[in-house]
Amino acid sequence: MNDCVPEPERAWTIGTAPGIFPSLSHGIALFRRPLAFLNSLPARGDLVEIRLGPRRAWMVCHPGLVHHMLRDTRTFDKGGPQYERLRAVMGDGVVTCPHAEHRRQRRLLQPTFRPSHVAAHTDRMAEEAAALCRDWRPGQRVDVSAAMLGLTTRLISRVLLSDSLAPAAAEEVRHCLAAIVRGLFVRTVVPVDALFRLPTPANRRYRRAVERVRELIDAAVAERRRGAPRDDLLGLLLAAEEEGGRAAVSGREVHDQLVSLLLTGSESPSMCLASAFGLLARHPEAERRLHAEVDAVLAGRPPGTDDLPRLAYTRAVLVETLRHSPPGWLFTRVTTRDTTLAGHRLPRGTTVLYSPYLLHHDAASFPEPGRFLPERWLRDGAEAGPHGALIPFAAGSRKCIGDLFSMAEMTVALATVAGRWRLRHLPGPVAPPRPGATLGPRALTMICAPRTDAPGGEPPRAAALAPAAPVAAPGPEHPRRDGDDGVHHA
Numbered sequence: 001m002n003d004c005v006p007e008p009e010r011a012w013t014i015g016t017a018p019g020i021f022p023s024l025s026h027g028i029a030l031f032r033r034p035l036a037f038l039n040s041l042p043a044r045g046d047l048v049e050i051r052l053g054p055r056r057a058w059m060v061c062h063p064g065l066v067h068h069m070l071r072d073t074r075t076f077d078k079g080g081p082q083y084e085r086l087r088a089v090m091g092d093g094v095v096t097c098p099h100a101e102h103r104r105q106r107r108l109l110q111p112t113f114r115p116s117h118v119a120a121h122t123d124r125m126a127e128e129a130a131a132l133c134r135d136w137r138p139g140q141r142v143d144v145s146a147a148m149l150g151l152t153t154r155l156i157s158r159v160l161l162s163d164s165l166a167p168a169a170a171e172e173v174r175h176c177l178a179a180i181v182r183g184l185f186v187r188t189v190v191p192v193d194a195l196f197r198l199p200t201p202a203n204r205r206y207r208r209a210v211e212r213v214r215e216l217i218d219a220a221v222a223e224r225r226r227g228a229p230r231d232d233l234l235g236l237l238l239a240a241e242e243e244g245g246r247a248a249v250s251g252r253e254v255h256d257q258l259v260s261l262l263l264t265g266s267e268s269p270s271m272c273l274a275s276a277f278g279l280l281a282r283h284p285e286a287e288r289r290l291h292a293e294v295d296a297v298l299a300g301r302p303p304g305t306d307d308l309p310r311l312a313y314t315r316a317v318l319v320e321t322l323r324h325s326p327p328g329w330l331f332t333r334v335t336t337r338d339t340t341l342a343g344h345r346l347p348r349g350t351t352v353l354y355s356p357y358l359l360h361h362d363a364a365s366f367p368e369p370g371r372f373l374p375e376r377w378l379r380d381g382a383e384a385g386p387h388g389a390l391i392p393f394a395a396g397s398r399k400c401i402g403d404l405f406s407m408a409e410m411t412v413a414l415a416t417v418a419g420r421w422r423l424r425h426l427p428g429p430v431a432p433p434r435p436g437a438t439l440g441p442r443a444l445t446m447i448c449a450p451r452t453d454a455p456g457g458e459p460p461r462a463a464a465l466a467p468a469a470p471v472a473a474p475g476p477e478h479p480r481r482d483g484d485d486g487v488h489h490a
């Protein structure tokens, strides 16, 4: 992580967001037009007051202040409406646990996400990616969002549970996840509990989805307890449970860690991949460069670990997708003691928010931030982004544990599909992605066109290609300042 600190001598500006609605307040703006609302805030100050329902909250708009907050995890702890809701789903696993619990949990889980462990999964990633597009037919319409979520759910459940989660159960997790992600977002931006206790169909769907994921995980754990030990994350947790002592893991924690890692490990990479295919179809020059690289490096064979560093443009496409449309776009924290930020006093219990999307669309850090330009990331040392403004995986001790894993799986998946297929938008305008708990296309259907120019490519049997449809990228309306930190290498 980059040590970007707020300059003490800088005259920070404190502001208030415009247009406070009675009772539901900025939650409505965040729900209806979240990206435009976020982009309007930096013009109001480095630290901007907003209202989430009855709550007063502060959006941190300067990268230096965001890094300060992400480094001081004791003061700015996981909390606020988002993490309060997430705790109801994930318990006190590594994603949601308070600072006091975090170091022990992170140490326990970290070995599974080390580079050598990630590398050991590359062949599996390549097999799954090849299987995903093997049966596509020229002209076929593919639900790209569902296909990518299916892929990433299978890959992460393999790391966590080997084959203890049957294909049908993994498919159910995928369905539940869609309901959970939708429900979490509205509960975050409109944190009025009474609304979510009402017996509406949406509330029932959300509760049922949360219960069902719990049941599926419990069934997988129970089956493993009856069977032989395996070398996966569940095996590691059960061994720690048996060992006892200071690093003891309870049965409850085994469950919470698995739910936490399964949900976070499937949703975000699938969103990034779907966004990347959507963006590539609208940027033929980037797509052409990607195909040229994949053909030159792989020549029609599946990618292996040694190929990943040579797929520099493929990686640049993903990094630019993470900048342009970061799946994790809005997060909350709570102050655990009275403190100051940007010279402003924040009492204990204050809700503070940060947004990778907001920082990534700062025109001072990323000129023409609404444009999709993978070339930004081809220069040596470019990946940190200017002044730490690139934070798709966050920073500090609560930085994403799955950054290496997801960069590897996404590189393999993108290279594999791009080696065989062009994905085209359906005719007509493409709707910009609507943010939920994550940002990305939730229902992206595209048309498959075989790459006849690829090594080993065959002529299409039934091509019915739709033209690429232009769409207004959800870009920011307000140019802004700079900041630093980056995306780690696969």
Ligand code: HEM
Pocket: 094, 095, 096, 106, 156, 260, 261, 262, 264, 265, 266, 268, 269, 270, 272, 322, 326, 327, 328, 331, 332, 391, 392, 393, 394, 397, 398, 399, 400, 401, 402, 403, 405, 406
């Ligand atoms: C494109 C893919 C991904 C993106 C963009 C992403 C993004 C993020 C971000 C921004 C955070 C910090 C949240 C905050 O500050 O509140 C985070 C945390 C986390 N992510 Fe990811 N993530 C991705 C993939 C994964 C994968 C594959 C896993 C594997 C299980 C994973 C597991 C986690 C965990 C466990 C945390 C909490 C870490 C801690 O508090 O110690 N993520 N992720």
